[in-house]
Amino acid sequence: MSDSTAIAQGATADAAHPQHGEHPPYQRHHFETVDQQFDATNFAMWLFLLTEVMFFGGLFTAYLIMRNWYYRAFVEGSHQLSILWGTANTTVLIISSFTMAMAVWSAQMRRKRSLLVFLGLTFVLGIAFLGIKGIEWHEKWVKHHVPGIHDYSEQAFLNPASDPEVYKEYHDKPLSPAMAQKTEEYFFLYFAMTGMHALHMVIGIGLLVYIFIRARTGAYTNGHFTFVENFGLYWHFVDIIWIFLYPLLYLISRY
Amino acid sequence: MSEPSQHHGQGNGDQHHGDQHHIVSPGIYAAILLALLVATATTCGMSYIDLGEWHIAAGITLFWNPVVALAIACTKMTLVVLFFMHIKYSTKLTKLTVIAGFFIFMGLISMTLSDYVSRAWGRW
Numbered sequence: 001m002s003d004s005t006a007i008a009q010g011a012t013a014d015a016a017h018p019q020h021g022e023h024p025p026y027q028r029h030h031f032e033t034v035d036q037q038f039d040a041t042n043f044a045m046w047l048f049l050l051t052e053v054m055f056f057g058g059l060f061t062a063y064l065i066m067r068n069w070y071y072r073a074f075v076e077g078s079h080q081l082s083i084l085w086g087t088a089n090t091t092v093l094i095i096s097s098f099t100m101a102m103a104v105w106s107a108q109m110r111r112k113r114s115l116l117v118f119l120g121l122t123f124v125l126g127i128a129f130l131g132i133k134g135i136e137w138h139e140k141w142v143k144h145h146v147p148g149i150h151d152y153s154e155q156a157f158l159n160p161a162s163d164p165e166v167y168k169e170y171h172d173k174p175l176s177p178a179m180a181q182k183t184e185e186y187f188f189l190y191f192a193m194t195g196m197h198a199l200h201m202v203i204g205i206g207l208l209v210y211i212f213i214r215a216r217t218g219a220y221t222n223g224h225f226t227f228v229e230n231f232g233l234y235w236h237f238v239d240i241i242w243i244f245l246y247p248l249l250y251l252i253s254r255y
Numbered sequence: 256m257s258e259p260s261q262h263h264g265q266g267n268g269d270q271h272h273g274d275q276h277h278i279v280s281p282g283i284y285a286a287i288l289l290a291l292l293v294a295t296a297t298t299c300g301m302s303y304i305d306l307g308e309w310h311i312a313a314g315i316t317l318f319w320n321p322v323v324a325l326a327i328a329c330t331k332m333t334l335v336v337l338f339f340m341h342i343k344y345s346t347k348l349t350k351l352t353v354i355a356g357f358f359i360f361m362g363l364i365s366m367t368l369s370d371y372v373s374r375a376w377g378r379w
Contacts, residue, residue, distance in 0.1 A: 038276070039346055043348060046352055047352070050352070050353070050356035053356060057363065060364070061364050064364070064368060065367075083299065083302075087295065090295050091295060094291045097288075097335065098284055098287075098339075100339075101279070101287075101338075102281060102284060105278065105279065105280075105284065108278045109278070233340050236336075236340045237340075239335060240331075243331045243332055246328075247298055247302070247325065247328055248324075251302035252321075253320070254302040255302070255303050
């Protein structure tokens with residue numbers, strides 16, 4: 001990012017400490033050691049991720065309360081989701097976490113080619129995740145299950161037999177009109193939570209592109225891999241959110 | 256940039272500052288990946304089995320299916336945090352901060368939920 005500033009500072013810093021070269025160019029002068037610099041930024045990244053936990057925590061708490069109040073609506077709303085796509089997406093995201101971990105390893109080992117390969121794989125898996133998510137969202141749109149829109153349809157919940165594909169598997173009982181209305185609550189949380197998660201994925205993919213472009217010029221494989229490591233933390237955090245979204249949204253009363 | 260640096264050479268991160276830049280081997284990452292995939296398949300499979308329920312008291316029932324699903328999710332999260340996110344190898348300060356963060360998070364959730372379950376809804 002600021003290698004150039006580090007070099008510019010290095011020129012003037014020669015006077016400040018005569019034995020220049022006793023620290024690498026990427027070490028900022030307000031840090032005693034490279035390790036201290038790494039720990040400080042790593043710690044800051046964790047603080048940021050904990051604020052993110054609180055942010056998603058609000059949605060999870062809302063989910064818990066609504067699910068307890070309107071359990072039947074959540075069961076039948078959840079039956080509208082595809083286990084196949086949900087499980088596939090969980091697998092895709094977990095593998096992308098692995099490739100990201102391997103990208104960090106490549107940076108630590110100063111292997112540029114391998115770093116680029118693993119960053120590329122993580123990028124492709126991230127795009128695949130969003131693609132699958134898009135297919136699922138589109139299906140909700142087609143079935144009029146997007147909440148808050150005037151043509152939201154409660155048909156599949158008032159009369160489950162009208163949706164033969166889901167009905168043949170779960171034989172859901174018709175919901176009362178009041179409870180059927182609450183399926184909108186379920187889909188609101190579904191879209192809010194998966195949407196917020198997807199937004200994090202989009203930001204992550206953008207950062208991946210940035211890292212990839214910089215890595216091509218040899219950045220991160222010169223011993224200064226802090227940015228890749230901390231981005232990895234972000235990527236894994238997004239993975240953890242999905243690890244909880246998957247059972248909570250997809251796997252309600254499937255037997 | 257092209258200046259050679261003596262720090263953190265090939266795989267010998269350990270010798271500089273204890274556990275700071277412990278480099279986790281690809282073998283461990285692969286093992287964690289396998290564990291996560293098995294756990295995902297288990298969660299998915301378990302959701303098709305009725306694990307029953309526990310009537311704790313009048314009006315309070317605990318369904319085992321979500322309990323098991325969340326337990327598996329927590330296990331997966333722990334594996335990711337410890338190994339992929341290197342908390343197992345991080346400084347005590349970072350470890351303590353992460354634990355404190357989750358503790359506060361659990362506190363906030365339980366306080367909110369205890370409020371919701373104990374109110375006399377619609378009786379004021």
